[in-house]
Amino acid sequence: MAADNQMMGQFDLVGIPPAPRGVPQVEVTFDIDANGICHVTAKDKATGKTQNITITANGGLSKDQIEQMIRDSEQHAEADRLKRELVEVRNNAETQLTTAERQLGEWKYVSDAEKENVKALVAELRKTMENPNVAKDDLSAATDKLQKAVMECGRTEYQQAAAANSSSSGGSGDQQQQQQQEGASGEK
Numbered sequence: 001m002a003a004d005n006q007m008m009g010q011f012d013l014v015g016i017p018p019a020p021r022g023v024p025q026v027e028v029t030f031d032i033d034a035n036g037i038c039h040v041t042a043k044d045k046a047t048g049k050t051q052n053i054t055i056t057a058n059g060g061l062s063k064d065q066i067e068q069m070i071r072d073s074e075q076h077a078e079a080d081r082l083k084r085e086l087v088e089v090r091n092n093a094e095t096q097l098t099t100a101e102r103q104l105g106e107w108k109y110v111s112d113a114e115k116e117n118v119k120a121l122v123a124e125l126r127k128t129m130e131n132p133n134v135a136k137d138d139l140s141a142a143t144d145k146l147q148k149a150v151m152e153c154g155r156t157e158y159q160q161a162a163a164a165n166s167s168s169s170g171g172s173g174d175q176q177q178q179q180q181q182e183g184a185s186g187e188k
Helices: 063-075 077-106 112-130 136-168 173-185
Strands: 026-032 038-044 050-055
Touching (some): 112 136
Antiparallel strands (some): 026 038
16 A cells, blocks of 8 residues: 555646546656656646656665565455455445535436435445544445436436426427428328
């Protein structure tokens, strides 16, 4: 995990306009030369702003420290895998919460009861996420419940909007086609 890494250097990529989580795209390039010098470049794809840092091998880790870190990482590989999976599930939960809250403000054709159900599932997922010892499966189950409810509301929204647009355009496509055929043949 990133928290267990050895800090080699740090820089900030400044001048990126504010954007929702996950929107900015930053391209990071690492180049290590034959002398062990690491050149890192980060570039914001939207603005083209770039920041660089060069990290030299001076004062780095000894061979013994490196070997110990490798042994530690091998011993903790399974725990790291489980931690990574939980982080991925937690990130997915955050994404589903953001999506659900945005959709709640946009739905026009979803019933109040369905909206209240989604709000309750949002609250349930938030409460689940507050537990620092939450099991991955519990968090995943709460996320899936919310996602399914949002998808069902989205389906309702789409169907009702399509029906409203169809009725406001003067009838269904089949009725319009039948009227056109009758007009062309002169029959009524």
